[in-house]
Amino acid sequence: MTHTTTARAARTALLAAAALLLTCATPAQAAAERKPANDWLHLTLTRGDAQQDVRPDVLPGTPSGDHSGATRDALLLCHPPRGHAHAARACAELDAAGGRIADIPPRDTHCPMIYAPVTAHAHGQWRDRPVEYTQTFPNPCVMAARTGAVFAWDTEG
Structure with missing residues (x-):
């Protein structure tokens, strides 16, 4: 017992x-x-000069009729990383830069001197602070070198 x-x-x-x-x-x-962490960015890429292609009747994410103003977009979420193929790397780069895309260290690379402008725009929040970023680059290679994986949702590497 x-x-x-x-x-x-x-x-x-x-x-x-x-x-x-x-x-x-x-x-x-x-x-x-x-x-929960509310780190998210709505990312938009527009081919061509933003100053020439701004049209109030075209909503972000809506492709325009011509190739010079074609716009694509993605929603990058970071907890857990998702939204595009390189979301984990993009979130890590943003985390290291305090959520400031302009502070992502530029990658050392050689880009062609071809003028094919692309405008990158990000809107959202990082660590409860608003994020607003717009920059026109001379070509996608320069954009990738300066913004890391943030806008690389449909490219390799």
Whole structure:
């Protein structure tokens, strides 16, 4: 009988300890779930000079009729990284730059001297701070060298 009573007491003590551990872990976990990181960027790429192709009747993400003003967009989410093929790398680069695309270290590369302008635009928030970025680059190679993986949702590498 003592063996049954000792086993029952040990089981009760283990269950109580497990319940205590779960109770202690739950508030921290619940606090983390209540305030998820809201790091997101709506990214837009437009081919051609933004100054020449601005048309109030064309909404972002809507391709225009000609190739010079074609616009593509993506939504980059970072917790967990998703939105394009290089989302994890883009989120890591943004994290290192404090969410400022202009502060992403430029990649050392050689780009052709071909004028094929592309305008990159990002709107969203990083660490609860608003992000607004617009820059026209002479070609996609220069844009990739200066913005890292952020706007590289449909390219390799």
